[in-house]
Amino acid sequence: MHLSDFRRRILALAAAAATLWAVAATAGSDSLSSAAAALRVQALSPLSVLRWELGDLWGHDGLSPAAVLAIGESPLLLSARERVAALWSSSETAESAAVSSPPDTVETPVEETPLETDLDFTDNGIPARTLVPAGTEGYTVVGKAYISNSTDHALLVQDLTESYDAALESTGPQVLILHTHGSEAYTPPKDTDISYSGNHRTTDTRYNVVRVGDEMAQVFADAGISVIHDRTLYDYPDYSGAYDRSLAAIESYLAQYPTIRFILDVHRDAIEDTDGNEYKVVSVVDGEGTAAQATIVVGSDGSGKTHPRWMENLKLAVALQQDLLQCYPTLMRPILLRNSRYNQHATTGSLLVEIGAAGNSPDEAVLSGRLFAQRMAEVLEAKSK
Numbered sequence: 001m002h003l004s005d006f007r008r009r010i011l012a013l014a015a016a017a018a019t020l021w022a023v024a025a026t027a028g029s030d031s032l033s034s035a036a037a038a039l040r041v042q043a044l045s046p047l048s049v050l051r052w053e054l055g056d057l058w059g060h061d062g063l064s065p066a067a068v069l070a071i072g073e074s075p076l077l078l079s080a081r082e083r084v085a086a087l088w089s090s091s092e093t094a095e096s097a098a099v100s101s102p103p104d105t106v107e108t109p110v111e112e113t114p115l116e117t118d119l120d121f122t123d124n125g126i127p128a129r130t131l132v133p134a135g136t137e138g139y140t141v142v143g144k145a146y147i148s149n150s151t152d153h154a155l156l157v158q159d160l161t162e163s164y165d166a167a168l169e170s171t172g173p174q175v176l177i178l179h180t181h182g183s184e185a186y187t188p189p190k191d192t193d194i195s196y197s198g199n200h201r202t203t204d205t206r207y208n209v210v211r212v213g214d215e216m217a218q219v220f221a222d223a224g225i226s227v228i229h230d231r232t233l234y235d236y237p238d239y240s241g242a243y244d245r246s247l248a249a250i251e252s253y254l255a256q257y258p259t260i261r262f263i264l265d266v267h268r269d270a271i272e273d274t275d276g277n278e279y280k281v282v283s284v285v286d287g288e289g290t291a292a293q294a295t296i297v298v299g300s301d302g303s304g305k306t307h308p309r310w311m312e313n314l315k316l317a318v319a320l321q322q323d324l325l326q327c328y329p330t331l332m333r334p335i336l337l338r339n340s341r342y343n344q345h346a347t348t349g350s351l352l353v354e355i356g357a358a359g360n361s362p363d364e365a366v367l368s369g370r371l372f373a374q375r376m377a378e379v380l381e382a383k384s385k
Contacts, residue, residue, distance in 0.1 A: 006357035068125050076305040091154075097125045114372070126359035127279045130330050131293060139334060143301030145321040146334035147314075151302040154316075155337075164315040166349030168225065168384045175220050175227040177213045177266060178245040180343070182233035182265050184268045186362045187280070200270060203236055206364050212355050218372035223381065228253065245342045254346060262380070263350035267344065268365065269295060269357040280359030283330040291368040292356025295333045296321060299352070302339025310341065312348035321349075324375050331371060333384065 112131040133139060140147040140155040149155055167186055169176050183201040185208045188194055196202050209229050209349050217229035230249060235242040246265070254260055272278050281293035296317045301307040317335050324332050344350035353372065356365040 013154065027272045059342060062143055064385060088253060119178070123363075124189050124280075124359075124361045126187055126361075127277070128282045130283060131281050131333055132330060133334055142318050143322050144325040145318045148334045149337045151300050151337055151339050153300060153302070156215070157279075157313065159271055160315055160318045162315060163383075164319060165309070165312040165346070166261045166316060166347065167322065168380050169259040169261060173226045173228050174226055174259060175217075175262045175264065176230065176260050177217055177227060177264045178230035178232070178249065178251050178256075179209050179213060179234065179267070180242050180265050181235045181239075181267050182208060182210050182231070183236045186356065186360050186365050187358060188362055197236060198239075201236075203233060205231065205360050207309060209266050209268050209355065209365070211362060212268075212365050213264075215366045216264070216266065216369045216373040217255070219241045219318075219370055220377055223297055223374075223377035226259075229259070240315075243343055248345070250343055250346045261347060263344075263347055263351070265350070265352045266369070267354045268360070269354045271357040271359065279355075279357075280364070281333070281357050282364060283328060285328055285331065285367070285371065286338070288371065289367055291331060291371060292360040292364040293331060293333050294356065294368050294372055297336045297342065297352040297355040298337060298339055299341035300345075301341065301342040303341060305341050305345075307341040307345040309348050310344065313344050313350050317347060317351055320376055320379055323379050324372065327375060328371060331368065 027239070034084040063238070072233055135343075136146075138148070140149055140160070142157050142160045145160075147155065147160075176375060183197055183203055185194075185196065185200050187200075188207050192207075194207055196204060196239050202208050205214075210233070213229050213231065217227045220227040230253070232249065234245045250263060261381055269281075270278075271281060282289050285291050298310065298314045298317050299307065300310040300314075314335075321332055323337055342350075342352045344352070353366050355372070
């Protein structure tokens with residue numbers, strides 16, 4: 001065999017090995033960006049280097065490098081590696097199951113109750129309620145922040161009080177505001193000239209959530225925080241696939257502006273009573289007027305999709321909620337932790353914010369968006385000092 005042929009074969013084998021390694025490293029990734037991140041992590045991981053040294057390239061059976069090294073010293077254990085791995089896995093599972101649920105973990109459905117109010121909200125003809133938690137049962141409570149957890153993840157208060165990861169940069173765009181369901185509309189006063197594109201939906205940005213995004217973007221800009229507001233209606237004309245389209249936009253923005261650290265997907269809720277009657281949710285703010293109540297929704301990996309750092313988003317949500325409720329005691333409804341990830345895997349500063357409900361007036365929603373953005377700007381700037 002000629003030396004050149006030998007070199008070609010060696011190079012071919014190396015290329016094949018690299019391909020197999022890349023496939024294994026990116027398994028479970030659902031986008032180019034997440035696949036690239038997985039490759040970087042694997043390539044730089046000391047554990048990966050150790051696995052190569054041990055001849056255990058893929059870690060296919062869940063054994064740690066230390067375990068692989070130990071059983072490699074015993075021919076008997078090495079010949080029974082599959083049984084060792086099975087015992088290892090069952091032991092970890094049993095140990096995990098033995099950990100009792102902490103007392104502040106959500107185990108029962110949550111409930112909110114309307115506060116009594118003597119004020120007459122007749123600006124758009126929709127009955128108004130102020131919703132607050134009926135008690136602590138069914139919530140994870142962190143100071144003033146209540147979390148409704150519909151995932152299987154156990155939440156510990158001490159974990160949620162730790163500092164969140166995302167932080168402002170010194171230059172470049174910092175905040176991205178967009179609307180996966182941009183046509184979600186509010187209810188303007190009667191006799192308003194408005195054209196609806198669906199049930200409580202309109203492309204008229206004077207009356208949908210885009211207007212709220214405009215207000216929030218202005219607040220961030222006035223605070224000296226560079227912001228991008230994407231006013232695209234990703235749910236129109238086709239509602240289906242809106243999250244796929246907004247994710248493509250998010251990835252494009254992050255590629256163009258890598259300084260973006262915070263992403264707010266602004267929506268609005270739709271609320272009815274037990275008889276199917278629509279109502280709006282409000283908070284009377286001293287010196288400001290009547291604002292729509294808001295809700296922070298945090299996604300997780302409960303759906304099975306890759307989202308390894310969802311807890312960072314939840315910690316951010318808790319920090320914001322604490323501050324907002326300190327300033328405006330009834331502005332925020334409980335944080336919702338859900339199985340779906342809502343594109344929040346893109347950054348560790350991603351939140352879905354529901355400003356009011358379909359029954360709220362545009363002005364109530366705008367005031368709520370303004371107050372939320374003002375406090376968020378204060379919280380982020382305080383951390384960066």
